[in-house]
Amino acid sequence: MLRVEHIGIAVRNLEVANQLFSALLATKVYKTEEIATEQVKTAFLKTGETKIELLEATAETSVIAKFLEKKGEGIHHIAFEVENIEESMQSLTNQGFILLNEKPKKGADNKWVCFLHPKSTHGVLIELCQEIS
Ligand code: ZN
Secondary structure (H helix, E strand, O other): OOEEEEEEEEOOOHHHHHHHHHHHHOOOOOEEEEEHHHOEEEEEEEEOOEEEEEEEEOOOOOHHHHHHHHHOOEEEEEEEEOOOHHHHHHHHHHOOOOEOOOOOEEEOOOEEEEEEOHHHOOOOOEEEEEEOO
16 A cells, blocks of 8 residues: 545535535645446545545435435545555455455546455445556
């Protein structure tokens, strides 16, 4: 794991959250993106070496909608940048971690991503990500 690439935060209203986090971090949202396959809308803010990813559900069946229903707004996942996502996935599987997807999938912000099941990581949803070159 190279570094914490971003921290994902589930929010009910992206517009409202964008304003608050822009003020908090004294920076602007540099990218908003809708991931249709995941039923989420995302916004990214940079803070030093890492980023904040705000996530809003676009459908009731979205994982973010389910998360908000269960836990309310808050930290949804921590994303670590890796050099080679397929090697990391293999190595973590060998160590007994449970992956939520068998192959890297296309995530927000030009990344290959893979999630680890929170059951195998003390309740924390972990994302691996690698920049698509
Ligand atoms: Zn993420």
